Amino acid sequence: MKLLQVILIVLVIYVSVRLILKYYGASIIKWLGKKAMQRMSRSFEKRSGMSTDDLFNQQQGSNTNQKKVNNPKEKKTVGEYVDFEEID
Structure with missing residues (x-):
């Protein structure tokens, strides 16, 4: 009986997935x-x-009046x- 239930559940799931797809x-x-x-x-x-909007605007030429803000990355020291000198 359990085997029949499992087969029936698998069959229902298979058919429903096929219909949805x-x-x-x-x-x-x-x-x-x-x-x-x-x-x-x-x-x-x-x-x-x-x-990608900036790239599109550059291609269209409408970005020429806007200033672009550059945020430089921090330089880590x-x-x-x-400077070492060699000793012979």
Whole structure:
């Protein structure tokens, strides 16, 4: 009896997943594509220091009147430089 219940549950889950993918598969793939593009865009912005909107505005030429604020990174001073001379 338990084996029959397990087989029936697996069969119901399989059929329901197939039906969901049949009717909503295209929209799910579109949604996943959008999310992947957003992640790639965020990682690009993080690495380049610019947002994709800034890049688009530069390409359109409408960013020429705006001042861009540069935030230089802090320079860490580790110590002072010592020049050694060789002794023969």
